[in-house]
Each structure stands twice: as structure tokens, then as C-alpha cells.
Amino acid sequence: MAIGGNEDKGTYPNPRTKKKYYLDFFELGILKRFLQEIPAKNPHIEVITTASMIPEEVGERYVSAFGILGIEKVGLMHIRVEEDALLPEYLERIKKADGVMFSGGDQSRLTRMFLHTEFMEILRHRYFNENFILAGTSAGAMAMSQVMIKGGSATDSLLRGSVKIGEGLNLVEGMIIDTHFVTRGRFGRLMEAVVTHPKSVGVGLGEDTGILLTEGHMIETIGSNLVVIMDSHNVHYTNVNEVEKGRPIAIDNMVMHALAKGNLYDFNARRFFKSADAYERSRLKKAT
Numbered sequence: 001m002a003i004g005g006n007e008d009k010g011t012y013p014n015p016r017t018k019k020k021y022y023l024d025f026f027e028l029g030i031l032k033r034f035l036q037e038i039p040a041k042n043p044h045i046e047v048i049t050t051a052s053m054i055p056e057e058v059g060e061r062y063v064s065a066f067g068i069l070g071i072e073k074v075g076l077m078h079i080r081v082e083e084d085a086l087l088p089e090y091l092e093r094i095k096k097a098d099g100v101m102f103s104g105g106d107q108s109r110l111t112r113m114f115l116h117t118e119f120m121e122i123l124r125h126r127y128f129n130e131n132f133i134l135a136g137t138s139a140g141a142m143a144m145s146q147v148m149i150k151g152g153s154a155t156d157s158l159l160r161g162s163v164k165i166g167e168g169l170n171l172v173e174g175m176i177i178d179t180h181f182v183t184r185g186r187f188g189r190l191m192e193a194v195v196t197h198p199k200s201v202g203v204g205l206g207e208d209t210g211i212l213l214t215e216g217h218m219i220e221t222i223g224s225n226l227v228v229i230m231d232s233h234n235v236h237y238t239n240v241n242e243v244e245k246g247r248p249i250a251i252d253n254m255v256m257h258a259l260a261k262g263n264l265y266d267f268n269a270r271r272f273f274k275s276a277d278a279y280e281r282s283r284l285k286k287a288t
Contacts, residue, residue, distance in 0.1 A: 001034055001212050002172075004205030005104050005138030006224065019224045023216060025118040030210050030223050032069055034099065037133045037212065043098035045072040050080070050113050051105030051139040058103045085119045094122055104138025104179075108150055111143060111169060120169060127171060134171065138179045139206060144171045147197050149178055149189065157188030161245040172213065174267055175201050182206040182226055194232045195240050195251050201267060202230035209261075216279070217267040220276070221259040231270055 018033045035043065047062045049055035059076035066074045076095055078086050094100060100123065102110060114120045126132040136144055150170030156162040176197065181204035194202040203211065206225030213219050221227045232238075237252040256273045261264060264273040273279040 001030075001037070001133060001135040001209055001222075002141035002144055002177055002179075002203070002205060003030055003135065003137040003210035004141065004181060004207050004223070004227075025192055030075055030208070031065055032213065034101070034133065034135050035066075035069060035071065038099045039131055040098040042073065043071065044075070044079060045071060045094065046093055046097040046100045047103060048077045048079065048100065048140075049103045049105075050077070051107060051109050051143075052103050053105060055080075055103075058105075062103070069281065079113055079167050082117075085117050087214060089269045091119060091122060091144070094119065094126075100135045101134075102136035102140025104140055107139035107143040107148060107168075108166065109147065110139065115167065115169060115232045116165065121265060124171065135210075137210075137264055140179050141179050141210075143169050145174050145175055145177050145200075146170045147148050147176050147193070147200055149176060152189050152192075154187075154189050155187045157186070157192050158249045159246050160192075160243050160249055161241060163196070164187050165196070174199065175203050177203045177205065179205045187228070188241040190228075191239075191251060192249060194230050195235060195238050195249065195254070198232045198235065201233075202228075203268070204228035204230070218279075219226075219259075219265050219267070221261055221263045223261060227259040227263075227265075227270075227284060229259065229265055233270065 045066060047059060049058045052058045055078040059078065063074045077090055083212055127134050142149055145168045148166050150164040150166040152163035176193050178186050183285065186204060190202040190204050194200055205227055209223035209225035209227060211219040211223060232254055234255060235251060235253050239250045243249065257265065262275055264276060264279050
């Protein structure tokens with residue numbers, strides 16, 4: 001489950017910014033849906049606050065939010081240095097957790113702490129082989145993909161080289177995730193990332209909105225805002241590999257979909273469905 005976030009949850013580049021931390025998406029069912037996908041009746045949740053610069057505050061908000069939903073078994077992992085990710089205590093806890101959530105902040109901190117570690121291998125094994133749910137909000141969502149957006153100004157996007165790309169946690173293949181998408185106008189940023197990596201599909205998550213990924217290729221939109229899909233598989237022309245750094249990128253025939261709550265998208269077929277019922281009817285029709 002990838003969630004678009006509300007605020008940066010701990011990254012405040014402007015010292016004048018009022019340090020608020022909103023975690024109100026549980027009111028519209030995102031955290032509730034996270035819990036519903038867990039088969040355990042009284043689940044044990046682990047929240048990893050590594051991406052945030054205010055981990056204690058972030059952790060307290062999650063404990064409070066899950067508490068409102070009736071969940072008391074919430075562990076907090078304030079992993080601040082690479083050595084902490086190797087501690088047997090943390091490895092045992094993620095082996096036993098029923099669900100794990102990465103908080104927001106700086107996605108590069110997550111890859112620096114966890115990429116190519118036993119900690120991440122355990123999570124990957126559980127995700128791919130068990131009925132186990134991983135969630136991330138904001139930076140925690142962006143880090144899930146194999147190709148990860150590290151940064152880049154929305155106003156400078158579609159100028160070659162303006163979007164910074166790195167390796168993500170390799171939990172999801174074939175998609176590039178961007179967050180706070182609508183309010184921060186990150187359309188150009190995701191377009192540049194996708195056209196530079198044409199085998200991927202871009203997923204722009206609005207705030208207070210998320211996607212539930214199942215079977216490795218189906219997403220369902222949850223929450224109150226929009227999910228924007230960008231598909232460059234059928235781009236007729238782009239100059240992205242020809243122009244110099246800092247020059248405008250041209251793209252012909254980028255396909256875009258806007259998904260609201262309840263809409264589905266099949267990454268394998270690259271098709272939009274207005275509802276789960278519409279998807280099932282399509283499957284039955286194909287079978288006959």
C-alpha cells in the first residue's frame with residue numbers, strides 16, 4: 001500500500017515553516033483499509049520512522065491513529081544509523097509483525113539504511129511469499145519502487161536532468177512513484193522520470209490518497225484525492241536522449257489516466273477499470 005502523504009512528516013527545509021504534522025488520513029479509511037488487509041484479528045504493527053527527522057513525534061502520531069482504530073500492538077523503529085538496522089532485535093520484530101509501515105520524510109534515508117541489508121531481505125521475502133502487507137506514506141511510498149525519484153523541482157521538470165533518480169528498495173517493479181502529486185504540481189517531474197525509464201509506469205499519488213497493489217499488477221485507489229497514471233510505452237517520439245542537460249524535453253503521445261476512489265488499473269494490460277465489478281466482468285468475458 002503506497003500513500004501520497006499529507007505533509008513531509010519531518011522534513012522542514014524552510015525554517016519559517018510551521019512544524020505541523022497531520023496524520024488524518026485514517027479518518028477516510030486508508031489506515032483502516034491497511035488493517036483490513038491483515039488477516040490477524042489483533043495485529044502487531046511495526047512503524048519504521050527512519051525517513052523522518054522527527055521520529056518520536058511521527059511515531060506518537062501513528063500510535064495515536066492506530067489506537068483510535070482499536071490497535072494497541074504498535075511498535076516503533078527509530079532506526080537512525082546503518083548499524084541499527086542490523087540489530088537482532090529489529091530483525092526478529094519484522095519477522096513477527098503482521099504489517100509494516102514506513103513513515104514519510106526523506107526517501108534517500110530509507111535506501112541508505114536498508115538497501116541490500118538482511119532487514120530488507122526479510123521484508124522482501126515476507127512480501128513476496130506470505131499474506132503480508134507493507135505500507136509507506138510519502139517518502140515511504142516513493143522508496144518502494146525499483147527506480148526511485150530522489151528529488152527535483154517541479155518548476156524545473158521536463159528540462160533534461162532536473163529529476164534526480166536513484167535505486168529504490170526494489171519492492172515494486174515496473175512503476176515509479178511520486179507523492180504529494182497534485183498539490184505540488186509534480187506532473188512534469190513524473191513525466192520526465194517515466195520517459196527516461198520507458199519500461200516503467202508512473203504513479204502520482206495525491207495527498208490523503210493511496211493505492212493498494214495486489215497480485216503484483218492490480219492497483220485500487222483508496223482515499224479522497226486522485227491517483228495519476230503516466231504510461232510512456234506508446235510514446236511516438238521523445239528527444240530525451242538527444243538534448244543537452246537543462247534543455248526542454250519533448251514527448252509525443254504520453255498516455256495519462258486519473259483515478260478516483262474505487263477505480264482500478266491493471267499494470268500488465270495497462271488498462272483502467274471504473275470498479276472491481278467492471279474488472280471482474282472483463283475477466284469473465286476474456287475467459288469465455
